[in-house]
Amino acid sequence: MTSQVSSPAGKSDEASEAVVGEQRAPHIDRTGATEKEIRRLDRVIIRFAGDSGDGMQLTGDRFTSETASFGNDLSTLPNFPAEIRAPAGTLPGVSSFQLHFADHDILTPGDAPNVLVAMNPAALKANIADVPRGADIIVNTDEFTKRPMAKVGYAESPLEDGSLDAYNVHPVPLTTLTIEALKEFGLSRKEAERSKNMFALGLLSWMYNRPTEGTETFLRSKFARKPEIAEANVAAFRAGWNFGETTEDFAVSYEVAPASQAFPTGTYRNISGNLALSYGLIAAGRLADLPVYLGSYPITPASDILHELSKHKNFGVRTFQAEDEIAGIGAALGAAFGGSLGVTTTSGPGVALKSETIGLAVSLELPLLIIDIQRGGPSTGLPTKTEQADLLQAMYGRNGEAPVPIVAPRTPADCFDAALDAARIALTYRTPVFLLSDGYLANGSEPWRIPEIDSLPDLRTQFATGPNHELADGTEVFWPYKRDPETLARPWAVPGTPGLEHRIGGIEKQDGTGNISYDPANHDFMVRTRQAKVDGIQVPDVEVDDPAGATTLVLGWGSTYGPITAAVRRLRAAGETIAQAHLRHLNPFPRNLGEVLRRYDKVVVPEMNLGQLALLLRAEYLVDARSYNQVNGMPFKAEQLATALKEAIDA
């Protein structure tokens, strides 16, 4: 997911689903009689699926790390239930992890897996509909016994009734093989069984020629306190690899070459959205030369940012797990008053609780970052699934006229830059700022080019140090609401500064002095001034990718960037012309947005909500923006979007 919007001509990538996983340049290695055939692929989509307790997320994470260190481009989609342990073996308990990796740049976790690893009947049943015919399915046959099958409504074994004839099924007794491999470790059957995910990982690692040292090192460090468990897992992992190498069922292994052409030179790592966002916040503190103060209350899918920041106290980062969402933002605002870079992290339901304090921050005109990792709503909704339906809440979810700037990252790694940008706006304009990420970005991962520290923006800001106003009689005084004429920001005078003692509050303030004022004309002026300040925030123009002079524009925001761009590539590869633009700044909109929208006959806005950006565009620019919406808790699929966009072009 490192590319520009335009795809170089001739690049196949996600241009057509038909070529997925097909061999690009068949390479049959027959150097030795015992050597197996190795085929070269340009990209592969693997989905690991099992019970919530089977360790599928860990397995996916490890395969991702191996793949990243090998140098492929990649994109991931973890998908798990909200229940920590739903009843074992049931459909609601199925947890999966999809990984797309390639020898070139890719944009999404992929529409349909080429390989499904199903650890039990529930995992097979829950995922089979997504698997295209001809794909490989590796099943753990040990679990395909009467009871587990009955639990999910299989009267007959799908492995025997012919229903999987269209697929390339590899029946593997994963549990038995794992227990057999670990028999010398003296573990109980139950303990040994738990390593079956590592057996599966070993098998897949062999199939796709993944490096293995990283996983072995990881296991030894994860179980450092239980060396026998560490070694058992390593043994299961190796047994899985050896199984692939020796058994005849797996005749072929595959190679996906590093994506060296797709990446600019530099040092890379794999990073998830929440980790990139956490690092962005720490970096923002450093670049602004301000201590970071996070006030937060645990909520899915934002808690990982609280966990991550809590680990970095040696950066002077203070993390405060508050008694509730309101106290989380309250503490962050209190710290901001004291001169910290105040941050609160949450998801939609938490934003609802924080609304009143966000309004206070608007009125106090203090810098504050509100990080909303959006999830399915309303109410508790779908805590572990993704959605973009908090845009209007961020935009308008407060009493009174309370404008708040909004920034949205487009990919997991972009969460880093978005955090810096949000901090820039907050500090420059002395305002709360919303950062709208979502569950898909938060948990998904991709390669990230590690930035040079020198290349990062300077976010330093000035505290007020002395009087800023002269009264008619010549007295020098400090006016907390006397603004910078350019940015309309007010001075940030932190407690401890002699001579600048002042009081601020949620009651309307007199322009300049900041004293309580109920004067009607003053209120009208202050409301308009706060709006003008936000409207005047400098944001870059939106860039349009339109190589062929299209008449249809597809415009997105946030995490739909990957799927929209993949869909656009498909259409262009099929000879269609379509323009694409993507918004990072939702408030204020880029200055050129109205002009861009009016340039096109048709504007299509795909969103994971019921048309919230489209509503704003229609209201702001009087353009006939057409929505294409999905609210099923999952990101768009490129194929589906391409079809919808094609219909729009042809309409």
Place this chain on the structure above:
Amino acid sequence: MPDANELLQLVPKAEGKQSMKDFKSDQEVRWCPGCGDYAVLAAVQGFMPELGLAKENITFVSGIGCSSRFPYYMNTYGMHSIHGRAPSIATGLATSRRDLSVWVVTGDGDALSIGGNHLIHALRRNVNLKILLFNNRIYGLTKGQYSPTSEVGKITKSTPMGSLDAPFNPVSLALGAEASFVARTVDSDRKHLTSVLRAAADHPGTALVEIYQNCNIFNDGAFEVLKDKERAEEAVIRLEHGRPILFGADNSKGVVRDAITGDLSVVAVTEENQSQVLVHDAHNPSPTTAFALSRLADADTLHHTPIGVLRSVERPVYDALMSDQLDAAIEQHGKGDLSTLLAGSDTWTVVG
């Protein structure tokens, strides 16, 4: 664990001598004429110079309600925030700026109704905050509804047939919330009020001071029994650390512990029972006796209301602990290096 003095010394001292005038802001005070808040404001402004702290390092944070206008009248830093949330905002300020003396001004509705959750958690954490809870047992700013400290059966605009809910006893509540310092005083007794404020200011950690405050518009005379000289003798129990708990005319009454139930009761002091009169120990690590003292008062008549410092014990202060963790992290891992952090341990290089 730094001791109390060390904590308080983090706040810089004033350079010159301060007077009450230094702490008065230029804003016109707009409480109703006769409101008890005036007395508390005067006491606080009058007592602040005693602390000798740089006034730019003093911050008053309030919520919403009549008393929450307080910060506007103090010539220090101040924030008039939103209803009930002052403790959380003050927590962020105090835990990020240990060089500040942070005061919270709140009322019975603000602290015990809409903001009840923040109050108990601030007390439990023992953040370095001084919380002045103005209790007038009524909602003043919204014009006279009953509050969570109003007596049962209170007739107000929202309860024409009488309120139904049992009131909170703020001192009992604070003790139950693990408060390390709990005191009660009365707006009209300047000397007592000042002595309690002084003790609160000297306390490292959260200090809760309940101030009985008269609302002469909506609940006039609510504490008259504690103020009227004659009746107060019987109603008020003045607690002093290390002194026997005696009150009434000529200290004729005292508080004793029932040998069987362990509960406290008020008795007429005689020569026989004189030796059994409880000696007040505000520093007792156990809050049990302080709690029992807080229950002596009759919620309706306010008879046997203890005032003074009920509890003052030292325990770890949240902001100090938080700060210690930051120091320990630097000691263990060195000062954070951004490029090392961003690179992590699993990287690969692409060369052109």
